[in-house]
Amino acid sequence: MTTIKDVAKAAAVSTATVSAVINDSAYVSPPLRARVQAAIHDLKYEPSQMARNLKKGRSELIALIVADLANPFFARMVWAAEAAVAAWGYSLVVFNSDEKPENERKALARIRALSCDGALVVPVGLPTHYAQRDAEGRGFPTVLFGRVVDDRHSDTVTIDNVAAASQVTNYLLDLGHTRIGSITGPLHLTTGRGRLDGMLQAMAQRGVAPEPGHVRSGEFREDVAYSVAREMLDRPDRPTALYVANGVMALGVMRALADLSIHCPNDISIASTDTISGIGGLRPRLTRTEHPIIEMTNEALRLLVDRIQRGKDKPPRNVVFQPALVLGESCAPLRQS
Amino acid sequence: MTTIKDVAKAAAVSTATVSAVINDSAYVSPPLRARVQAAIHDLKYEPSQMARNLKKGRSELIALIVADLANPFFARMVWAAEAAVAAWGYSLVVFNSDEKPENERKALARIRALSCDGALVVPVGLPTHYAQRDAEGRGFPTVLFGRVVDDRHSDTVTIDNVAAASQVTNYLLDLGHTRIGSITGPLHLTTGRGRLDGMLQAMAQRGVAPEPGHVRSGEFREDVAYSVAREMLDRPDRPTALYVANGVMALGVMRALADLSIHCPNDISIASTDTISGIGGLRPRLTRTEHPIIEMTNEALRLLVDRIQRGKDKPPRNVVFQPALVLGESCAPLRQS
């Protein structure tokens, strides 16, 4: 490989001058500049980022750890993050914790070893774990995304889960439903807990109590939602409306409906929070809240880049986005029967 | 940050010894080893990959350039690639060329600047462009994925597009259909061209000629497929069966059907090649070929890692995978009417 020294020799100048030409960091007289550029071109020289990074203490790498790369929601986040990161002049290193604290720990270690300049993390959310991460990782530019953990030292970007769920629930209540069931995610995550709480709050405010068997939670997975839905809906006392906590789970629920020959929205109304691209093909179209993944990701990276470039001593910022209710055809007024 | 020198000083040894301890690269007597390890632990020292990489000339980074990160097919590929790369001890840097040669060129430049050890590329497939890439990038470990370009110098991993399309088409023919239409992708890509060819071959072998207006190609995008489908199907002479070239396009076609109130499979049979996860929720389930993305990605990375570690002078290898036909409920025998 050709190095800066080769170029310097070929152009009969010092390496300092070559560096100055490359980086425009000092005035170089036109004739010299031309000679250097000719040499660069002739030798097909390209500066080694690695050496540059070692010297400068930066890597121009931003890491993204998502909790589940197989989830289209996070896949979309990767898409948005890649674009944003590239626009800021960085490159994106992707990790998948697969909801496992152990993987997350490894990824964080790797990130520090690679001297990434910062990390955008969708935490798996185990509190014990986070105490540890915090002790080790203090000062490392990090933005937590989507699921707040009890960490007041990092920047966070989240969605208002409680509002999302109560918005959707209120819509179902407005249609006259009272036997409303829910299938939500793991309760140690705010995306699980918050959405359940939002749903229950909305019910409570109208003085409606959910039936115990109609409130279920599991993992944010299509197959889990499928089996929970099958079990809950294959009974005579099934709910007349169902709130599903995320897009992937909604797919599972719709599959269960098809298999049970329950018609939506005639036999049951379905509504969800959070959306994924694959859902666009579903019929009936789902009534749901849309979460601005792209804007959220952009904002998260803005915060991250700001912290990388402007310093770490600023107080942490917490940005909360609001979801928007989008009506499909998956809900119908309660029929008196 | 604590460096190897700090550790050396603290343990009263030379940096060479510390390095030997870290890497197990030379025998160090137990007492010294213990002292060094204690110092490492006390100072919370972690070696800088950046310095190590500069010295060793490796980066432990593998790059992935996909043609369209928003496409669930490629999103799934990122998922598989991350897992495989991690298993080999590398980290994954992701780029999105968004089907634009210019972006791909930039990504390739960036990859070389970062001294990634190798790259897995889903090429955008412009031949002119590839001549250039080849001239510059010769010798850089690269595996081309999914779309063959005219580059006999790189390893490639592809699917047999012709076989996939003719398999599906034959199935439609077996059901009695002869007015079969097709919506395929860009013809400069083998995933576009090959699938169209496969479909036409299958038709020709049975002596069936497609109607001119029923053979359409566009981009691999949901919205493009939607509008092409709307136009083709909203006419009295519409085909009785439709072959759609990929998963994302199939979603668009199904959406068009819903909007036109054409019932599948009663009014029209739909079949596609290639699958995406979001499609699982579709009803009726699509009859399609499944492409083994995960195995293909694993194989591609095996080739890549092998080339990185075993050297570049081996002859290029070209691995071709076979698709498998999966029956759904989206096709029905032709009704005589």
Add this chain to the structure above:
DNA sequence: AAAATGTAGCGAAACGATTAGCTCGGTGTC
């Protein structure tokens, strides 16, 4: 006892860039 052999650990030169500080002429001022 001298020579040969082995070996634990050290010193210092890389890797390929950036950059502070210096040199060395040429101008401008008094």
Add this chain to the structure above:
DNA sequence: GACACCGAGCTAATCGTTTCGCTACATTTT
């Protein structure tokens, strides 16, 4: 003409590792 000043370009230190070659001591061989 002496002095300060300025600007273009060079020298060399530095970033944090790895690793080659060497020392110096211990052990074995003759």
